[in-house]
Each structure stands twice: as structure tokens, then as C-alpha cells.
Amino acid sequence: MSDRVTIKSIAKDLGISHMTVSRALSDHPNVLKETRDAVKQRARELGYVKNAAASAMRGEQTQIVGLLLPNIVNEFYARFANTMALACEAQSLQLVIHLTGDNIVNEEQALERLHQIQAQRVVMVPTPGKSENSVLHLRSTSVIQLIRQRDMGRPTSAILVDDSAAIRSAVTHLAAQGHSRIAYIGADSKLSSGRSRLAAFQDGLMLANLEETPELVCTGAPSNEMGQSYARRIIGDRHATAMVCGGFEISNGALSALMDTGRQSAENMSFIGYGDPSFYAWVGGGVSTIRVPVESLAHKAVELLTARGETPSEPVHSFDAVLITRNTTQVLSER
Amino acid sequence: MSDRVTIKSIAKDLGISHMTVSRALSDHPNVLKETRDAVKQRARELGYVKNAAASAMRGEQTQIVGLLLPNIVNEFYARFANTMALACEAQSLQLVIHLTGDNIVNEEQALERLHQIQAQRVVMVPTPGKSENSVLHLRSTSVIQLIRQRDMGRPTSAILVDDSAAIRSAVTHLAAQGHSRIAYIGADSKLSSGRSRLAAFQDGLMLANLEETPELVCTGAPSNEMGQSYARRIIGDRHATAMVCGGFEISNGALSALMDTGRQSAENMSFIGYGDPSFYAWVGGGVSTIRVPVESLAHKAVELLTARGETPSEPVHSFDAVLITRNTTQVLSER
DNA sequence: ATGAAAGCGCTAACAA
DNA sequence: TTGTTAGCGCTTTCAT
Numbered sequence: 001m002s003d004r005v006t007i008k009s010i011a012k013d014l015g016i017s018h019m020t021v022s023r024a025l026s027d028h029p030n031v032l033k034e035t036r037d038a039v040k041q042r043a044r045e046l047g048y049v050k051n052a053a054a055s056a057m058r059g060e061q062t063q064i065v066g067l068l069l070p071n072i073v074n075e076f077y078a079r080f081a082n083t084m085a086l087a088c089e090a091q092s093l094q095l096v097i098h099l100t101g102d103n104i105v106n107e108e109q110a111l112e113r114l115h116q117i118q119a120q121r122v123v124m125v126p127t128p129g130k131s132e133n134s135v136l137h138l139r140s141t142s143v144i145q146l147i148r149q150r151d152m153g154r155p156t157s158a159i160l161v162d163d164s165a166a167i168r169s170a171v172t173h174l175a176a177q178g179h180s181r182i183a184y185i186g187a188d189s190k191l192s193s194g195r196s197r198l199a200a201f202q203d204g205l206m207l208a209n210l211e212e213t214p215e216l217v218c219t220g221a222p223s224n225e226m227g228q229s230y231a232r233r234i235i236g237d238r239h240a241t242a243m244v245c246g247g248f249e250i251s252n253g254a255l256s257a258l259m260d261t262g263r264q265s266a267e268n269m270s271f272i273g274y275g276d277p278s279f280y281a282w283v284g285g286g287v288s289t290i291r292v293p294v295e296s297l298a299h300k301a302v303e304l305l306t307a308r309g310e311t312p313s314e315p316v317h318s319f320d321a322v323l324i325t326r327n328t329t330q331v332l333s334e335r
Numbered sequence: 336m337s338d339r340v341t342i343k344s345i346a347k348d349l350g351i352s353h354m355t356v357s358r359a360l361s362d363h364p365n366v367l368k369e370t371r372d373a374v375k376q377r378a379r380e381l382g383y384v385k386n387a388a389a390s391a392m393r394g395e396q397t398q399i400v401g402l403l404l405p406n407i408v409n410e411f412y413a414r415f416a417n418t419m420a421l422a423c424e425a426q427s428l429q430l431v432i433h434l435t436g437d438n439i440v441n442e443e444q445a446l447e448r449l450h451q452i453q454a455q456r457v458v459m460v461p462t463p464g465k466s467e468n469s470v471l472h473l474r475s476t477s478v479i480q481l482i483r484q485r486d487m488g489r490p491t492s493a494i495l496v497d498d499s500a501a502i503r504s505a506v507t508h509l510a511a512q513g514h515s516r517i518a519y520i521g522a523d524s525k526l527s528s529g530r531s532r533l534a535a536f537q538d539g540l541m542l543a544n545l546e547e548t549p550e551l552v553c554t555g556a557p558s559n560e561m562g563q564s565y566a567r568r569i570i571g572d573r574h575a576t577a578m579v580c581g582g583f584e585i586s587n588g589a590l591s592a593l594m595d596t597g598r599q600s601a602e603n604m605s606f607i608g609y610g611d612p613s614f615y616a617w618v619g620g621g622v623s624t625i626r627v628p629v630e631s632l633a634h635k636a637v638e639l640l641t642a643r644g645e646t647p648s649e650p651v652h653s654f655d656a657v658l659i660t661r662n663t664t665q666v667l668s669e670r
Numbered sequence: 671a672t673g674a675a676a677g678c679g680c681t682a683a684c685a686a
Numbered sequence: 687t688t689g690t691t692a693g694c695g696c697t698t699t700c701a702t
Contacts, residue, residue: 004475006679017689022681030687052451053397054679056388057694071417078413082406085434089441094448097432099420106424113429116387140339259617279614282594341695352673357697365671389695392678 005048014042025050056118064094065305066114066141068124070102075277076248076294077125080146083298084123084305091306102222104129111138123301126150128190128221144304146297148193155315159300161193163274163321164200166290170244170272170323171204177329179242179270180210183234185254186246187222194219197246216240227253235261235269242270242329245290251275255287271328286326293319340383349377360385391453399429400640401449401476403459405437410612411583411629412460415481418633419458419640426641437557439464446473458636461485463525463556479639481632483528490650494635496528498609498656499535501625505579505607505658506539512664514577514605515545520565520589521581522557529554532581551575562588570596570604577605577664580625586610590622606663621661628654 003009007025011018016035023031024039025048056062065088069077081097088095096119098110104127114122115138123144131150145158174182184201187194198219205212216239218230227250234240235257245251251273258271273280273289280287296319304317338344342360346353351370358366359374360383391397400423404412416432423430431454433445439462449457450473458479466485480493509517519536522529533554540547551574553565562585569575570592580586586608593601601619608615608624615622631654639652 004679007681008679018679019681019690020688022679023688026681032687035687049447049450051392051453051679053388053391053453054694055681057386057392057678057696058680058682059694060680062388072407072420073410073413073417075408075410075413078408078410081432082408082434085407085432086436089434089445092444092448094431094452095433096429097416097420098430099417099424101421109427110424112384113427115384117429118386118388256613277614278591279612279618282619283614283617339695343695353695354674354697355672357695358672361697367671370671386695389678390697392680392694393696393698394678395697 004051005043005046006051007048010039010043010046010048013046014038062094062118062120063092064096064114064117064119066110066119066122066124067095067097068100068107068110068122069097070125070127070249071099072097074248074252074275076275076292079294080298080301083295084301087298087302087305093305100125100127102127104131114138115141121305123305126152128187128194144301146301148191149316150192157304157315158317159297159304160316160318161292161297161321162318163197163290163292164203166321166323167197167200167244167246168204168207170288170290171201171210172208173323173325174242174244174270174272174329175204175208175210177242177270181213181216181240181242182210183216183218183240183243184246185218185227185230185234185243185250187250188219191222194222194246201244201246213239222247222250224249224253224256226250228257230254231257232261241268242272244272245274248275251289252277255283259283272323276324281326284328286328288326288329289324290321291324292321339386340378340381341386342383345374345378345381345383348381349374397429397453397455398427399431399449399452399454401445401454401457401459402430402432403435403442403445403457404432405460405462405584406434407432409583409587409610411610411627414629415633415636418630419636422633422637422640428640435460435462437462439466449473450476456640458640461487463522463529479636481636483526484651485527492639492650493652494632494639495651495653496627496632496656497653498532498625498627499538501656501658502532502535502579502581503539503542505623505625506536506545507543508658508660509577509579509605509607509664510539510543510545512577512605516548516551516575516577517545518551518553518569518575518578519581520553520562520569520578520585522585523554526557529557529581536579536581548574557582557585559584559588559591561585563592565589566592567596576603577607579607580609583610583627586624587612590615590618594618607658611659616661619663621663623661623664624659625656626659627656 007021008018011021021039024036072078072081085095100106107127119141121142125146126148143156145156149158186197189195220226231254245254273287276289276291280289300317342356343353346356356374359371407413407416420430435441442462456477460481461483478491480491484493521532524530555561566589580589608622611624611626615624635652
């Protein structure tokens, strides 16, 4: 607070003009070598650090990248954030993280604050709900949507997951094991991803010649708690012998319900999760799941972030999810 | 980039002075109600957002909080970051996250960048190594050290974990189960936490009347890979029948080694991890571990962050870790 | 109640 | 080669 070292304070200290200091520090050619060395030397001694606010006010790039995620505990988001953070570290960018909790009000606030500090780029998992005016204001910021896509009232690029085939495979795989009553827990139709995953699940049922049972399809706002409570209900009802999850948080919630209700129910219920946190391979002899290529998504995000070009010709990038079958979907009779 | 809305542009639009706009927007009393309403209305229409850089340059608080963590994939750090982020959200603070990878060079760069943008407060897990001049420059920033403590050349507050009792208990617990060859994997003496945890382990051996076997004590830079490779070696050597971990990353690495080397070796090796990610309760029938009260740590950090007071009277806050025994430390004969 | 001036730290564009 | 001026957006101080 007290006494920040500025080019003026250095200039006064050296008895020269602040412009000479400025030029010296930015290696401008028209500065006497002696002068430059002296300035740099003194600046280091005094602990000079360029004031980012002043630079920003002059219209220079802010070096700020915003990242909006529902949370950062889920391993998928954590890994994504980790990769992004490392990339930003490498590029000397400031990564500003905001958690939305999948709440659009939080999202709007976060975007406004990012606008205030003139964030250059924003990577975000859009929350469910209608976009108000929020994004219209971020004219100068380039936005990359992750996983889900929403109309932002202007062109944005998107990094999406194509999980239709994997979800269909999940259903037909379960059917092939002898399951006929398969439950689904996923996001509701407010989300693009919720819609397409449910459709894929229904397609899977159709491919397997199974009837869709409305009471076995559970949708809502995607959260850990939601997955947990629906899974608990499904386990309790005993109407289903298998369940498929359509969401990261939902999957972890449902899995925790399965683990908490004890060994017996876990062994009687086939389970296919969503996302593939490292511990899925270790739990219950291995949890079958729909794996989303996190690292590929993150690397693409970094790539788009790094690309200084304005509007990418191909704004939507899609990566395939894949079904990983492990112990939680073994043939019924074998378990 | 193009045309940011400023108080001047609004003023010109309305044909008044930019000062009137400024006053109106900040609810200064000396503004005609009509004028104020008109200004606010127009500002909303145009999408005015106050320029944070300009405010910062006038010496106003930046609302920026820095968070330095080794990584953000480990559930401990992820939970901590999550809680911090939520608190910052609630207080309209910008949380800027930097990952150090436990490398002091990265740490220094991150601190300098935080200084550039005038971060008000920084919460950091100090990396191993000597602090150079880095922190001296952050005169105006208040620093909170997390988990580990290092001399920063000026007073800082610290949030630490007292795990000595828990680690001693871990050793005596294993000894009571019949183990006499207990391995330890932890950070080396470069870290305050590394030193104290190793000392606690040795104390435990002493309490259990066991000899310290140097070859069973593995220390080094704390990382997932390090934990994994040492654990692999310990499993292969068959000199030990149990192992205790002293570090979050180390524990996860060692556990993955145990899981990967197959069921048999896992059942012959008692294991006590460090930290208690949610999946530890589900893996291998339950992984015994030294639980660190993440939420308490995070809440304390938020509390210190929020406290506007300058120097807290009690700069060091310590929280007790506790031993959680589960399936991986059952009596040898029963397994 | 409103406006004009000054200055926060920095650099592009002139001036010397 | 070095110095002076001006202005980025904003608010405090001093006019009007």
C-alpha cells in the first residue's frame, strides 16, 4: 500500500526523466547502454513491478483469462482447470476462476466482473437457463463454451462432447447382459447436453427393443445431490436392475448412493457412470462408465485460447466419448 | 476492444459533464433525482461497466485474491479451492489461481504477477526451497501460508495441520496389528511439514518399541510420481508389511501403485494414506488414512481473508488431523 | 446541483 | 539520446 515503486520514483531517484526509465525498462533502442543498465539495476534493487492497471488503461492486453465452472471438486472440472492453469502459467496469463454452481445468476455476475477487469478470453460451462443481456456486454471478449452450448447472441466457439454413440452402447450393452429395466438419471431439457443424452438413451432402448418406462427416466438440474437422491429412489423401488448416468456430478452422486446403501444392493444393480475419474477403476472392482476425453478437451481449449486469430473458421469442436465396461456391468448371473 | 462504454461516452450521449455521470452512478447526494435516473437508465441501456483498471489506478482496492497451489487435481486442494472460490464469489472478489507444481520458480513468477495486478491478499502453499527476494516485493499484500510454513522475511499468518498425533497413532495402530516392518513415504526435510511428519513417524516407532529401518524411510520431493515409485519399490522389496504416507500427492500415488500391482499384493500390505478424498472410503473396502479437516482449513482461510484487520494477533492457526482406520489396516491374520 | 481541473502509472508522439 | 506533453477512465478538490 505504502510506497509502490514506479517509473517516476525511479526517475527521481536517478535524477532523470521518467520517460527514459520507461524506455530503458522496455528495451527501447534509443537509450544509452549505460543509462539503460543503470536504470535496470536500480529498478531491480528497488523491486519495481510494472503496474498492470496502468497498462490496461492504455489499452494494452490484460493477460486475463476467465474460467467459469459449476464447481472444481468434480475430477473432470478439476482436471480441466488444472490443464488450463498450467497452460496459462506457461503463457504468463492470469487465470481467474469463478464457480457458478450451475446457477445463471452467479454466471452473470461472474461475467460482469470479468468484463470489469477486461478479461481477454473466457472459457465457460454455460449454466442452464436463458441468457439475459449478460453476454452482450462482453463484446471485446472472446468466449469459448465447454461441454454445453447456449445461444449467446453472438458467435462463440464451442468444445463439445459427442456422447450419443457411447450412451447408446451403454444401453445395448446392458440389454445384452439381460437387463430389461434400465433407469436413466440425467439433466433436464434446459441443457443442450441434457436433451441429447436423453435422446441417446432412448435411442439405445429402441435399438435394444426395450419399452421406455417413464418412471425410470429421472431428469432435473444436474447436481451431486440430485444424482444421489434419484439413485436412492431407484435402488429402493427395485423397479430397475441397471442405471445409466448422464452427467459428471450426477454420476458421482448416484455412485455414492450405491456405495452407501451397502454391498448387497450394489451387487444387484448394474451401473454405468459418466466421466471417468481415476478412482472409478478401483471402486467395486471397477465402475463402468462413459469416458469423456478431458485432456483432449482441455488441450483444444488451450489451443483456441492461444490462437490470436479473431474468429475461427470452425467454431464447434466435438470429441467422442467412449463406453468403458468394467465390473459394475458384468453379466447378471455371474455376479 | 472496439467501443467500451465509459462515463465520458455516456456524458456526451446525454450532453452533460462526465462528472455528473460519475456522481449519479455512485449515488452521490448532490445530483438531481431526474438526472440520476436518466443517467442510470442510459448506462444500463448502453451496458456500462466500470473500468476496474481505472479504479485500481486511483488507489482503490483491487478485489483480487491470489491462490497458489501445487495442483488442483488432488481432492484436498480441489476442495480447498472450491471453498475459497465460493467465498470469493459471495464477496465479489476475483480469485486468481496459479499452480506452482511445487516449483519455487513458478511460485516466484506467480507472486510477481499477482503483485503486478495488485492482489490484496494471497493464500499459498509454499513450495520447497529457499525464498529469494520474491515476497519482499509484495509489501502491500497480506499473505496466508497454508499447510506448510516458510520464512517469508516478514510476518505472515499461517494455517497449519497438526498431524503428529495422528501419524504416531498410525504407527502404533499398525504395530498393535502385528506389523514390525513399517515403511514411510513422505516429503524430505526441505519442507517444515516433511520434517515434522517424519519426526512423528519416528516417534511412533519409538512408542511401539520398533527399530527404525533406514531403508524403509523414503523421502523426497512430494509428488504423485514419487509416491508411486517408492510404493512400487516397497511392494517389490517385500521388506515391509505396511506403509504410511505423509502427503496428499504421495498418498494418491502410493495407493495407485498398490491398486495397479494387483489384488494379492494389496491384501498383503497394510496401508495408511494421507488426506481423505471421498473415494478412500470406497476403495479396497475402505482405505485407512490420516484425515485432514479441509473444510475447517478453508473456512479459516476465508475468515482471515475477510478480516479487514491488518495484523492478526494470532498469526498461526493449527488444526488437528485424525487417524481413520478402515479395511486396509485390519489385523494381519484376518485378511 | 453541476462543471472544470488535476492526477493515479504508463507510453506514443512530438520537441529539443 | 533525452525530455515534455497528453491522455487512457475515474474520482477528489475546488470552483461556479
